[in-house]
Amino acid sequence: MDDTAIKGSFFTWSNKRGGQGYNKSRIDRVLIILLWLTEFPVSEALTFPPCISDHCSLVISIPPHLARHRPFQFFNFWMAHLSFKDLVGDSWGLPVRASPMPTLCIKLRRLKPVRRTLNKPHFQNISARVALAREELEKGQLQNLSSSSNRDGIEQEKIFLSNFCDLAYAEVSFFKQKARIKWLALGDKNSKFLIRRCLLTG
Template identity: 40%
Template structure:
């Protein structure tokens, strides 16, 4: 496990029978010996920074193939991946198939294909409000004259503010992570020069300006990461940013739908067909007449 950090920049997956489960919900049956292995497997995942790959198919992957009170079934087979795997193979998924004559469900990991990028909806980021020019940009866009009904004026003004904020975000915070790195390097460069000339007034003023810029961009980057990841309970700090972005990527991977089984049992993989099937299913649910119960 100590070697895991040496391979963080390489996508890797560990899959198969771990002969242990991670959570209590991954077992049905009255055998208690499985509980002894829960901390061991979770500790291993924490130390190696591995997480379960998104999966479909069978949840319970092993059975003692007995009946009644003697039946035990658990999830002991899994596919664990590191963060790099999730970023390189963002559409990958583990498929646990029916066990056939075996007591284990076979697992197939599909790396997936990149889908066409979707249009990103407009989002308001909280750190914008801390910028000195934020209010003036909003006011200027809002105060432009619009003719028409009150509702038309409102919608038009909102659109203008949205477009102004998009330009503002691109100009001030575009490629935010790269800007943070550049700001840090600029600050270090000035501080190295100041170490050799500690009384140089121009360098002292430049250091203050570079430090302010670095702090502002760092706070914006972390605020962006926190808002996207929906993690609210960690305090701000330089060491938190990578964790927040891991949460963002993890949530995206968990929420992505790459396959769907229709009501007639067909497995759908085409993104457009998946959307159509979801819409059709919802329509059928709402169009079905409410059943009348006899009491």
Template identity: 35%
Template sequence: MVGYGFFWILGGSLLSLLRDIEERLGPNPPSVTEMMAFNQCLLDCTLEDLHSFGCEHTWTNKREAIARVCSRLDRVISNPSWLIEYPNTQVNVLSSGISDHSPLLITVQDSYKPKKQFSYLNCWADHKEYDEVVLQAWGLPVRGSVMFRFFGKLKHVRQSLIKLHHTSYYGISKKVQEAKKDLEACQIQL
């Protein structure tokens, strides 16, 4: 399915759609076997959770104190094509109100807006601060799913390399053209 992005909204009731033990609070711990199976299924299908914020758990049994169970049963997952086409898609987990499930508000920003294409310049690797700039940018914290963190780290590196370019190489094409003109002028004089 090259070139087509999609996402699904999953809601669980009978099946465990938990990815991590921290996605459930309550007296009975989640099944590690079911979590491993769900994670493997997502991995096999090349699917990732979309970045979400707001309430951490999307379902509660609405009971009091010790009998209360909260889980992240509802989630939005997507394929890499969706993440590339709509990298700024976010999921806001709203308050559940009277329901036992929290509504998920999906915000999709169209990425059709023309962007200046990022081009890597080989000369950057020769810069004395290159390794430090890349390591520092890669080390910046990014929260979210594995795929979201990966894209976030790449974005940090891109921004840092652009800053390095502006401080050390900005206008290099213009400088090369001016140097060629100066060289031609010198050759004509000789």
């Protein structure tokens, strides 16, 4: 254990005596372990005046803008995207001059921007994308049903349907992988019909 960085008065205690009998010391401390220093490298202890006490109060300060490193994540639904193999293959195939273990770490680190390139334009805020795709599909279907003949509308509806199914699959895969709900793997895309049937038979 070690002392954290301190901001304010270095001394935290005094005997409040006058003259030559006055004494002060740094009795109060904030002790941290190595794990804390790794998670919050710029945290510090703030010293406040003692007021009616003979000890100063100490408060830990952690900057709200502190950027924490996120662990590497991989979602299974990425593999269904058409550009997945090309993006990963181009990044993974770049040569690295190092021993096997550092080579693996470097290649995994290089995949982070590739992951963002794939996820952000296609799957970010997946639930909102699914809702929007459903709205577009239903709007296109209603327009086609109210029109006597609309070949372009039928083709557009097929595109909307394909987009909705792809996003719905990605959403279910996302929640299944994040929450690891076993019964979701047996469902029919988590439809209301299936939920009602499970409630009635369960």
